[in-house]
Amino acid sequence: MTSWFRRSTRLLAVLGLLSLSVPAAAQDIAAAEALFDRGLADMQAGRYETGCKALAESRRLDPQPGTLFTLASCEAEWGRIATAVTRFGEYLALVERMTPPEVARQRERPKLARQKREQLAPRVPRLALSLPPGAPAGSVVKRDGLVLGEAALGVALPVDPGEHLVSIQVPGEPARAQHITIAPGETKELTLKLKETPSSRAPAPPPASAQRATTGIGPAPAPAGPDAPAVPAGRRTAVYVTGGIGAAGLVLGGITGALVFGKKGAIEEHCGSGIQVADRKACDPTGHDAATSASAMARVSTIAFGVGLAGLGAAAVLYWTEPRHTGPATGARPRWVSAGVLEAGPAGAVLGAQGSF
Known part of the structure; x- marks a missing residue:
C-alpha cells in the first residue's frame, strides 16, 4: 500500500510539471x-x-x-x-x-x-590575427570581444565588412586594443603589437661621473668645495646691464663723432680756411649752422664716449671682483680692477686702469 502511494505521488508530480510547461511553451x-x-x-x-x-x-x-x-x-x-x-x-x-x-x-x-x-x-572578407614575436605564454587575443584560440591565430577567418575591435593582453598587463576596418572581399593580415615596457627601451647613458669612475673617460668634474661661494644672480645681471650701457655709449659716441667730421667740409667752405668751430663771426649763415651743429654733436660725442667707457669700466669691475674659489687651503681671493676716464674731448680720450688678477 505504501509503495503504491509513493509511485502515485511521483506520477502526479511528473504530470504537474508537464502541465506547467505547456503554457510556458x-x-x-x-x-x-x-x-x-x-x-x-x-x-x-x-x-x-x-x-x-x-x-x-x-x-x-x-x-x-x-x-x-x-x-x-x-x-x-x-x-x-x-x-x-x-x-x-x-x-x-x-x-x-x-x-x-x-x-x-x-x-x-x-x-x-x-x-x-x-x-x-x-x-566575404577574411582577417588573420597573429601574436608578435616574443609574446609571453598566456597572451590572449580577442576580436570583437571573442577570444581566439591558439589554432585560430594566423588563420584568415571570415568576418563581416566594416570596423572591428581587436586586442591583445599579456599576463599582468592591461589589454592593448585597436580598431581596424576591412572591406568586402578583402583579406587582411595583422600582427598585434605588445605594449612597450621599460626593459625594452634603450638604456639611458650613465652619468658623466659614473662613466669616468668606471672607464676613466669623460669630462672631469669642476673643482668645487663646500665653502665655494655662489655668484649672486643680481651681480651678474648688473654686469650685463652696465656692459650694455657702455657698449651703447661707445656706439653713439662713434656715430656723432663721424657726423662732426662730416660737417668739417661745410665749415671750411663757408667760414674760411683756418677758422675754428667756436669762431662763428666770420661764417655765412650756412657755415654758422654747420659750426653750431658740429659743436653740439661734438659735446654729445664726448659725453657718449665718457658714458660708454664708464659703463664698460663698471662692468669690468663687477666681473673681475666676483669671488673665485681657489681651493680649501687658500680660500677665496677676489680679482679686482679699477678703470677711469682721465681726459675726453673731440680729439679723443685717455683712460687709466689698474687691478689685481
Missing part, C-alpha cells in the same frame, strides 16, 4: 510570432539592425526554419555578409534533414538560399 511561441512580425516589418522598412535583432530573438524562442531563412536574408541586406552566409548554410543543413513533405512546405526557400550563399561567399 505557448507563451514563447506567441512571443516568437510577435517578434517575427516586428522584425519582418523593420526589415522591409530598411531598419535592418532592429529587424535582424528581433528575428534573432524570435528564432531563439521558437527555432523555425522559416525564421532562420528570413534572418539570413535580413543579415545579407544589413551588409553582414559573413553572418548571412553562415545563416543560409544553417538553413540548408536543416532542409537536408527534413522529410519530403517538410521540404515541400519550404517552397522556393532552399533554392533561394543556395543562390544567395553562392553570390555572397566570394565577397
Whole structure:
C-alpha cells in the first residue's frame, strides 16, 4: 500500500510539471510570432539592425526554419555578409534533414538560399590575427570581444565588412586594443603589437661621473668645495646691464663723432680756411649752422664716449671682483680692477686702469 502511494505521488508530480510547461511553451511561441512580425516589418522598412535583432530573438524562442531563412536574408541586406552566409548554410543543413513533405512546405526557400550563399561567399572578407614575436605564454587575443584560440591565430577567418575591435593582453598587463576596418572581399593580415615596457627601451647613458669612475673617460668634474661661494644672480645681471650701457655709449659716441667730421667740409667752405668751430663771426649763415651743429654733436660725442667707457669700466669691475674659489687651503681671493676716464674731448680720450688678477 505504501509503495503504491509513493509511485502515485511521483506520477502526479511528473504530470504537474508537464502541465506547467505547456503554457510556458505557448507563451514563447506567441512571443516568437510577435517578434517575427516586428522584425519582418523593420526589415522591409530598411531598419535592418532592429529587424535582424528581433528575428534573432524570435528564432531563439521558437527555432523555425522559416525564421532562420528570413534572418539570413535580413543579415545579407544589413551588409553582414559573413553572418548571412553562415545563416543560409544553417538553413540548408536543416532542409537536408527534413522529410519530403517538410521540404515541400519550404517552397522556393532552399533554392533561394543556395543562390544567395553562392553570390555572397566570394565577397566575404577574411582577417588573420597573429601574436608578435616574443609574446609571453598566456597572451590572449580577442576580436570583437571573442577570444581566439591558439589554432585560430594566423588563420584568415571570415568576418563581416566594416570596423572591428581587436586586442591583445599579456599576463599582468592591461589589454592593448585597436580598431581596424576591412572591406568586402578583402583579406587582411595583422600582427598585434605588445605594449612597450621599460626593459625594452634603450638604456639611458650613465652619468658623466659614473662613466669616468668606471672607464676613466669623460669630462672631469669642476673643482668645487663646500665653502665655494655662489655668484649672486643680481651681480651678474648688473654686469650685463652696465656692459650694455657702455657698449651703447661707445656706439653713439662713434656715430656723432663721424657726423662732426662730416660737417668739417661745410665749415671750411663757408667760414674760411683756418677758422675754428667756436669762431662763428666770420661764417655765412650756412657755415654758422654747420659750426653750431658740429659743436653740439661734438659735446654729445664726448659725453657718449665718457658714458660708454664708464659703463664698460663698471662692468669690468663687477666681473673681475666676483669671488673665485681657489681651493680649501687658500680660500677665496677676489680679482679686482679699477678703470677711469682721465681726459675726453673731440680729439679723443685717455683712460687709466689698474687691478689685481
